[in-house]
Amino acid sequence: MATSKQPVTVPTDASVDDFLAAVPDQRRGADAVRLCTLLREVTGEPPVMWGPSIVGFGSYRYTYQSGRTGDWPLAGFSPRKQQLVVYLVGGFEERHASVLARLGPHKTGKGCLYLKRLDDVDESALRELVDRTVRVHKGVDRASERRQ
Template sequence: MAKERKTKSAPLDRAAFLAGVESAERRAEAERLIGLFGRVTGWEPRLWGPSMVGFGRYEYRYDSGHGGESLATGFSPRKAELSIYILPGYADFGPILARLGPHRTGKSCLYVKHLDRVDAVVLEELIRAGLADLATRWTVHPV
């Protein structure tokens, strides 16, 4: 029996989502990121799980047979920092990241403490590069 995915896509109720973001700073940053990702991708935001705002989606299947569906790019306004998802996390974006501003990285995540301390133009470039890299591996869908 196949396991049911924990993180599913659903329509984003923007007002309800933003109301659930505790700090005023994170709420404002989430609002800015919804606009930024929307401009960069041209896609509508969707909620993935309880706290991730995603733009686009892709379906994956590994050689092992494991597969699923995930957001193509997006973010989550976490309490300590913003998590920005640049998937699938295989490409070396070092030259772009060097121009971004203060951040740290995980495999497929970019962590930013304060959105106003990073270069928004460079962040847009990074999102585009991440989507282009993702599209070389999987088919990316707008919804």
């Protein structure tokens, strides 16, 4: 009998404060608390745990070209062992290259921004990236609403 696989990354009732307090690296934990405040301010949404390790803010519905749909946070982050991972709109590297140039030390992946230390980045540039991501996901930006 085939079973339908349920998504793991969905909103949960787990405590964001407890999750952030349990981050083993003290500096990364402090950065995570600051990042949580920043994302809350920019999105206007409360933090919610998505699955076991992502703090998300708000949500939007996406549809892949295949027709598969799902929900994902407007913006989110996860305090990983080696860095903070900020989840942004796919393709932000090309769309917002000038903002990334101001950001400071970072790496990027498909829809992910990797930061070693929050103190090393330009907070106004980070706020702008998050704001632009939220605008795309809400459909108020020219970029595609489709999750990439």
